[in-house]
Amino acid sequence: xxxxxxxxxxxxxxxxxxxxxxxxxxxxxxxxxxxxxxxxxxxxxxxxxxxxxxxxxxxxxxxxxxxxxxxxxxxxxxxxxxxxxxxxxxxxxxxxxxxxxxxxxx
Amino acid sequence: xxxxxxxxxxxxxxxxxxxxxxxxxxxxxxxxxxxxxxxxxxxxxxxxxxxxxxxxxxxxxxxxxxxxxxxxxxxxxxxxxxxxxxxxxxxxxxxxxxxxxxxxxxxxxxxxxxxxxxxxxxxxxxxxxxxxxxxxxxxxxxxxxxxxxxxxxxxxxxxxxxxxxxxxxxxxxxxxxxxxxxxxxxxxxxxxxxxxxxxxxxxxxxxxxxxxxxxxxxxxxxxxxxxxxxxxxxxxxxxxxxxxxxxxxxxxxxxxxxxxxxxxxxxxxxxxxxxxxxxxxxxxxxxxxxxxxxxxxxxxxxxxxxxxxxxxxxxxxxxxxxxxxxxxxxxxxxxxxxxxxxxxxxxxxxxxxxxxxxxxxxxxxxxxxxxxxxxxxxxxxxxxxxxxxxxxxxxxxxxxxxxxxxxxxxxxxxxxxxxxxxxxxxxxxxxxxxxxxxxxxxxxxxxxxxxxxxxxxxxxxxxxxxxxxxxxxxxxxxxxxxxxxxxxxxxxxxxxxxxxxxxxxxxxxxxxxxxxxxxxxxxxxxxxxxxxxxxxxxxxxxxxxxxxxxx
Amino acid sequence: xxxxxxxxxxxxxxxxxxxxxxxxxxxxxxxxxxxxxxxxxxxxxxxxxxxxxxxxxxxxxxxxxxxxxxxxxxxxxxxxxxxxxxxxxxxxxxxxxxxxxxxxxxxxxxxxxxxxxxxxxxxxxxxxxxxxxxxxxxxxxxxxxxxxxxxxxxxxxxxxxxxxxxxxxxxxxx
Ligand code: HEM
Ligand code: SF4
Numbered sequence: 001x002x003x004x005x006x007x008x009x010x011x012x013x014x015x016x017x018x019x020x021x022x023x024x025x026x027x028x029x030x031x032x033x034x035x036x037x038x039x040x041x042x043x044x045x046x047x048x049x050x051x052x053x054x055x056x057x058x059x060x061x062x063x064x065x066x067x068x069x070x071x072x073x074x075x076x077x078x079x080x081x082x083x084x085x086x087x088x089x090x091x092x093x094x095x096x097x098x099x100x101x102x103x104x105x106x
Numbered sequence: 107x108x109x110x111x112x113x114x115x116x117x118x119x120x121x122x123x124x125x126x127x128x129x130x131x132x133x134x135x136x137x138x139x140x141x142x143x144x145x146x147x148x149x150x151x152x153x154x155x156x157x158x159x160x161x162x163x164x165x166x167x168x169x170x171x172x173x174x175x176x177x178x179x180x181x182x183x184x185x186x187x188x189x190x191x192x193x194x195x196x197x198x199x200x201x202x203x204x205x206x207x208x209x210x211x212x213x214x215x216x217x218x219x220x221x222x223x224x225x226x227x228x229x230x231x232x233x234x235x236x237x238x239x240x241x242x243x244x245x246x247x248x249x250x251x252x253x254x255x256x257x258x259x260x261x262x263x264x265x266x267x268x269x270x271x272x273x274x275x276x277x278x279x280x281x282x283x284x285x286x287x288x289x290x291x292x293x294x295x296x297x298x299x300x301x302x303x304x305x306x307x308x309x310x311x312x313x314x315x316x317x318x319x320x321x322x323x324x325x326x327x328x329x330x331x332x333x334x335x336x337x338x339x340x341x342x343x344x345x346x347x348x349x350x351x352x353x354x355x356x357x358x359x360x361x362x363x364x365x366x367x368x369x370x371x372x373x374x375x376x377x378x379x380x381x382x383x384x385x386x387x388x389x390x391x392x393x394x395x396x397x398x399x400x401x402x403x404x405x406x407x408x409x410x411x412x413x414x415x416x417x418x419x420x421x422x423x424x425x426x427x428x429x430x431x432x433x434x435x436x437x438x439x440x441x442x443x444x445x446x447x448x449x450x451x452x453x454x455x456x457x458x459x460x461x462x463x464x465x466x467x468x469x470x471x472x473x474x475x476x477x478x479x480x481x482x483x484x485x486x487x488x489x490x491x492x493x494x495x496x497x498x499x500x501x502x503x504x505x506x507x508x509x510x511x512x513x514x515x516x517x518x519x520x521x522x523x524x525x526x527x528x529x530x531x532x533x534x535x536x537x538x539x540x541x542x543x544x545x546x547x548x549x550x551x552x553x554x555x556x557x558x559x560x561x562x563x564x565x566x567x568x569x570x571x572x573x574x575x576x577x578x579x580x581x582x583x584x585x586x587x588x589x590x591x592x593x594x595x596x597x598x599x600x601x602x603x604x605x606x607x608x609x610x611x612x613x614x615x616x617x618x619x620x621x622x623x624x625x626x627x628x629x630x631x632x633x634x635x636x637x638x639x640x641x642x643x644x645x646x647x648x649x650x651x652x653x654x655x656x657x
Numbered sequence: 658x659x660x661x662x663x664x665x666x667x668x669x670x671x672x673x674x675x676x677x678x679x680x681x682x683x684x685x686x687x688x689x690x691x692x693x694x695x696x697x698x699x700x701x702x703x704x705x706x707x708x709x710x711x712x713x714x715x716x717x718x719x720x721x722x723x724x725x726x727x728x729x730x731x732x733x734x735x736x737x738x739x740x741x742x743x744x745x746x747x748x749x750x751x752x753x754x755x756x757x758x759x760x761x762x763x764x765x766x767x768x769x770x771x772x773x774x775x776x777x778x779x780x781x782x783x784x785x786x787x788x789x790x791x792x793x794x795x796x797x798x799x800x801x802x803x804x805x806x807x808x809x810x811x812x813x814x815x816x817x818x819x820x821x822x823x824x825x826x827x828x829x830x831x
Contacts, residue, residue, distance in 0.1 A: 017153055017157075019132070019133070019139075019204065020133060020203060020204055020205050021157065021158070021203040021204065021205075022153055022154070022156070022157035022158040022203070022204065023156075023157065024155070024156060063133075063135075065139055065153065066139075082586060083586035084525060084533075084534075084586060084587065084588055085155070085525060085531070085586070088155060088525060088526060088534075089155050089156065092156060093156070093526035093527060093536075094526055094534065094537060095454055095526050095534075095536045095537055095540065096454075096526075099156075099186055099201075100156050111828070113812050113814075113824040113827075113828070114824075116811060116812050117810065117811075117812050117814070117824075120809060120810050120811055120812070121810065123809075124809045124810065127809075128779075141777065144748075144749070144779075145779055227749065227751075254825070257814040257815075257824070257825060258814055258815050258825065260814055261783075261810060261813065261814070262815055263754060263782070263783035263784075263786035263787050263813070263815075263817045264751075264754040264755055264758055264783075264787055264817065265751075265754075266751065266754075266783055267748065267749055267750065267751025267754065267780070267783075268751060333815075341755050344751060344752060344754070344755045345752060345755050349716075349750055349752070379763050383762060385762075385816050386815075386816065388825070389825070389826055389829050389831055391828075391829045392825050392826070392828060392829060395828065395829075
C-alpha cells in the first residue's frame with residue numbers, strides 16, 4: 001500500500017476510515033473530524049507518535065478502522081497532505097469532482 | 107437464462123440473513139474488525155479510499171432486464187447514481203454504507219443476484235464468453251457449465267479458505283474472449299472424434315506480480331466427470347499451494363514450481379481417488395435441467411439481410427461507422443450482436459449511470475430478448491437484436507452517450523479504479539485512459555490505427571490486465587509520486603502472450619506522448635493488413651524503444 | 658487463539674478425556690494424543706499399549722510452513738487411532754479441510770475428528786461438512802451459538818463428508 005509517513009517528516013496527522021460508512025476521518029483532540037482542514041497536526045516525530053497512540057482504539061467501542069500517520073506540509077494557506085494518495089483521500093476522486101469531500105467543500 | 111429454484115433462493119437468502127447478523131454484531135461491537143473483515147470480504151465488501159465498495163456478482167456476465175434495472179435502482183438508492191463494470195464481469199458500487207448493505211443484498215436477492223464469493227480466498231465468480239449463445243460456431247453455450255460450476259463452488263466447505271483467490275473462466279468458442287489462459291482454471295469446451303462434448307482444462311494462468319499463461323492439463327474431461335476433475339485440481343492446490351507468502355500463493359506459482367508434467371500427474375492421481383466413489387458424477391438430468399434454461403430464445407425466422415438496416419447504413423455515415431466496430435454477426439439470420447461501449451471519449455471506462463442502466467434494461471427488454479451481457483473489456487452487449495431494429499437501438503443509445511463507435515479501438519481501453527478509489531493503488535489509472543482517449547478522439551485516426559487494446563492498472567495486482575494489453579500501462583509509485591511503466595505485445599486471446607516492458611517508467615505528463623510515439627512507430631512500420639500486435643510480433647521491441655527513449 | 662477453550666463433540670459440551678502429550682514426555686495409561694513423528698517412530702511399541710491413542714496433524718503455529726504434515730502418512734496406523742486432531746494455526750489456513758475429507762472419504766477413518774487451533778464461528782459449519790465431529794472453541798461461546806452457526810446455511814449444493822447429498826443431486830432424488 002502506498003502510504004507515506006513518519007521518518008524524516010516534520011508534520012504529520014492521523015487518519016482512518018469510519019466503521020459504519022467508511023468515511024475518511026482525521027483525529028482531532030480526542031475525537032474525529034471529516035474535514036482535513038480541521039485535523040490535528042503533530043510537529044516532530046515524538047508528537048506524531050503520541051498523536052497516533054491517542055488516536056488508536058484499544059477497545060471495540062471505538063469504531064474507527066486502522067488509524068495511521070501521514071505526512072503533511074505547511075504552505076501559505078495552511079497544511080496539505082504530501083502524497084497524491086492522501087490528497088485524494090482528503091478530497092475525493094480526481095475524476096469525479098462532484099463526489100467525495102470536494103463536492104461539499106466551500 | 108437460469109432461474110433460481112427454491113434451493114437457490116434459500117441459499118442466497120440464508121446468506122443475506124447471516125451477513126445481516128454479522129454486520130449487526132460488528133456495529134454493536136460484539137466482534138472485532140479482525141474477525142469481521144474476512145466475513146465482509148466473503149460477501150464482496152471492501153474498504154476503499156473514500157468508502158466501502160460492494161462487488162456484485164454477475165455470473166458469466168449475463169443479466170436480464172429486470173436485473174439490470176435493479177442495478178440502476180441500487181445505484182440510485184444506495185450509491186451515488188452510478189456503477190462500475192469490471193474486467194471480471196462484475197459490477198462495483200463505490201459508496202454504500204456498511205449498515206445499509208444487508209438491505210441492498212436483500213433487494214439483489216429479490217432478482218436472483220448476490221455478492222457471494224466476489225472476494226476472499228475462495229472460488230470467485232465464474233466468467234465466460236460474452237457472446238455465449240449468440241455467436242456462430244460455438245460448440246456449447248459456456249453458461250451451462252458455468253452455472254453448474256457456480257453452484258458447485260458456492261460455499262464449498264473444503265475450498266473456502268484456499269491459499270489465495272481462485273478464478274475460473276469458460277469459453278465455448280475457438281476465439282477466446284474470456285481470457286481463459288489467464289485464469290487459475292480456464293476451460294475450453296471441445297468436441298471429440300465421437301462427436302461428444304467435453305472440457306479441455308488449463309491450469310495456472312494469472313496476472314498480478316508474476317504473470318503466467320495457463321498450462322493445458324487435460325484435453326478432454328467428459329461433462330459427467332468435470333466436477334470430480336475440478337475438485338482434484340482444487341485439492342492438490344489446497345494441499346500443496348504455498349501459504350508462506352501471499353505473493354507466491356496462487357496456483358500459477360504451484361504449477362510453475364512443480365512443473366507441468368508433475369502437476370498433471372498429481373491431479374490425475376487425486377482425480378482417480380476422488381472419482382472412485384462416483385459421488386461427484388454430474389447427473390445427466392441436472393445437466394439437462396440447467397441446459398434447458400440456456401436453450402436458444404424464440405428467434406423469428408427472418409431473411410439474412412434487412413433492407414431497412416442496409417438503407418440506414420447508406421444514409422447515415424455515423425451509424426455505418428458504429429455498425430463496423432460495434433455490431434457483430436449473430437448465428438441467427440436477421441439478427442446481430444450489439445456492443446454498447448462504456449468508453450465515451452474522455453469518459454471513465456466501465457462506469458454507467460443509473461439512467462443509462464435503465465435505458466439499457468429497457469432496450470434489452472424491448473429489442474434483445476431480455477438479455478444484457480457484461481464483457482471483460484468493461485463494455486456491455488445486447489446479444490440478440492433484430493437487424494431491422496438495430497438503427498432504432500442505435501438512436502436510443504446515441505441519446506444517452508452509449509453509442510461510441512470504438513469497440514476494439516485505441517479509445518476502448520480497460521482501466522482499473524486505480525488511486526482514485528483503490529486502497530492498494532500506486533497511481534491513478536482512469537485519468538490516463540481519459541487522456542489517451544481524448545488524444546486519439548478523431549475517429550478516422552482511430553480507424554486508421556485499427557485494433558489496439560490499451561490496458562491500464564494502478565498497481566502490480568494487474569486488475570486492469572496491463573500484462574496482456576497490446577499496450578499495457580502499469581502505475582508505480584516513487585516516493586508518493588505517480589510513475590507509469592509501459593509494456594508492449596501482450597494479448598489475452600487464444601494466442602495469449604505477456605507484454606514486454608519498454609524500459610524506464612514515465613511521469614504522468616509523458617504517458618500520452620509515449621503512447622503517441624508507439625502508435626506513430628507502428629504506423630511507420632506496418633505492412634498492409636497488419637494490426638499493431640502483428641507488427642510488434644514481427645519487428646520486436648527495438649524500433650519502439652529507439653523512438654521512445656530517443657533523447 | 659482463545660486462551661481458554663472448551664470441547665464440543667457430537668453436539669454436546671463435554672469434558673475432554675484426552676491429553677496432548679509432548680514428544681519428550683513419557684506416555685501414561687490415559688487416552689493420549691501424540692505427534693505424527695512420534696507415532697511413526699514408536700509405532701511398534703504403541704501397538705501393545707493398553708490405552709486409547711490419538712494423533713495431531715500440525716502445520717507450525719504461524720501457519721507459515723510451506724506445507725503441513727501429510728495426512729496420507731497416517732494410513733498404516735489408522736487402526737490404532739481413536740482420534741485425529743487437526744490444527745488450524747490460523748483460520749485462513751484451510752488445508753485441514755482437505756485433510757479431513759481425505760480421512761473420511763478416502764481412508765475411511767470413523768473415529769473422532771477434532772478441529773483445534775483457530776476454530777471460529779464462521780468455519781464451524783464448513784468443518785462439520787468436511788467430517789469434523791469435535792471442536793475446541795473459545796470457552797465463552799455457548800452451545801446454542803455453536804448450533805446456530807451450524808444451521809445458518811440450510812442447504813448445500815455439493816456433497817462432502819457429511820450426509821447432505823448436495824442440491825445438484827437432490828433435485829433429481831439422487
Ligand atoms: C478496489 C478494490 C480492488 C482490490 C482491493 C483488488 C485487489 C486485487 C489484488 C490484491 C489482486 C492480485 C491478486 C493476486 O495476484 O494474487 C487483484 C487482481 C485482479 N483483480 Fe482486483 N482489486 C480491486 C478491484 C478490481 C477491479 C475493479 C477489477 C476489475 C476491473 C479487478 C479485477 C482483477 C483482476 C482481473 C485481477 C488479476 C488477474 C488475476 O491474477 O487473477 N479488481 N486484485
Ligand atoms: S490494479 Fe491495483 S490499483 Fe488497480 S484496482 Fe487492482 S489493486 Fe487497485
